[in-house]
Amino acid sequence: MLAVIVALIGGQGANSEYTDVNDGVSYTSFELYGCCLALPKIATVFPDHSDRSHFMVYSSGLIGFDDLKAWWRDLPLGAA
Numbered sequence: 001m002l003a004v005i006v007a008l009i010g011g012q013g014a015n016s017e018y019t020d021v022n023d024g025v026s027y028t029s030f031e032l033y034g035c036c037l038a039l040p041k042i043a044t045v046f047p048d049h050s051d052r053s054h055f056m057v058y059s060s061g062l063i064g065f066d067d068l069k070a071w072w073r074d075l076p077l078g079a080a
Helices: 002-010 065-074
Strands: 015-022 025-032 041-045 056-060
Touching: 015 065, 025 065, 041 065, 056 065
Parallel strands: none
Antiparallel strands: 015 025, 025 041, 041 056
16 A cells, blocks of 8 residues: 555655654655645655555645654654
């Protein structure tokens, strides 16, 4: 599933990939630059978490990428 998601994201224009950990949950996010409006957009997947590996979460905001990434770090991801 992750390969399909990465392929879809790649078709949305240039992006930057990074991995982070929140509440012990590892996730990989892609900053999307080439799609839609100029607002920051992030697609997030959970490749190392069996209960979440089939999900992709799309986030968009009126704030910058750094603020959107900080918002992700504050989410309560540890609660399954």
